[in-house]
Amino acid sequence: MPRPSQAQDQALLAAGRELYAELGCAGLSVRRLAEAAGVNPAMVHYHFGSKDGFLRTLLQQMYEDMYAGLSHEVEGPGDPLDKLQAALRSLARFVRSHRPVIARIWADAQAGELVAQEFMRANAPRHLGLLMELTQAAEKAGQLRKVPPLQRFVFLMGSVVAPLVIAGGVQVLGVLPPVVAEGMQEQALSDAAIDQRIAWAIASLRKES
Structure with missing residues (x-):
């Protein structure tokens, strides 16, 4: 056969x-x-x-695409701060491109879907740990101020990534006033907007000379 x-x-x-x-x-x-x-x-x-086997493969394949981008930035040239900024940029662009899928994984996990819960438990520590290591390396290199690592990490995620999730969500819902909606792409979702938020966030964390 x-x-x-x-x-x-x-x-x-x-x-x-x-x-x-x-x-x-x-x-x-x-x-x-x-x-x-x-x-x-x-x-x-x-x-x-099985269907669950398919879903596990599907989610893992999409995740590996994102993680490969982060790993590439970490392994590339540059000092720890350069690599941190590049990794944040890579993560932010992935979230922007895949916001509906990410939102669905969260919703499925909260609804008790075991495939989504197992996926998050297995993979979230990988990219979160990688970014935490980069911030710690930048601190040890004297490029970032010494602050509680979790607080710094939450600040970076809130400054760089969270706006993409929020802006993308409200854009889909169509609940924004026209004057705000018109500027959403350029001022919140564009590459330039992402880079600006990264620059502002890093500037606020830099070690004072």
Whole structure:
């Protein structure tokens, strides 16, 4: 019996990327997924074992895309502060591009979906730990003031990443006054806006000479 095409698993994952943010763990059925991918529903079980196996693979694949970007910045040239700023930029752009998926993972985890909860427990410490290490390295290099590490980390995330989640959410809901909505892209979501927030946040944490 010929083995099913290897392209089918990639077609399923591509379809899952399109559907997950809308449907979540509970709403994404095997039949709906297979229809979107143009394959037989049995191929979900053939390639991934189960619907939960598919979801684990899908979420992990998307996460690895983000983590690879962070790792690339950390391994590149520059001092600890340069690497921290580059990693913050990489993380922020990923969050901007994948806000609906990130919001859905949070919602699924809070709704008790085990796949989402297990995913967050397994992966959140990886990128959070990496960024914490970068801030500590910048402090040891004399580039940042010595402050409580968790407080500094929360400040950086609140300054750089949180606005993307909030702005993206209210933009989708359409609840902003027109004058605010018109400037949202340029002043909150653009590369320039992200870079400006990073610059302001780092400037406030720099060690005084």
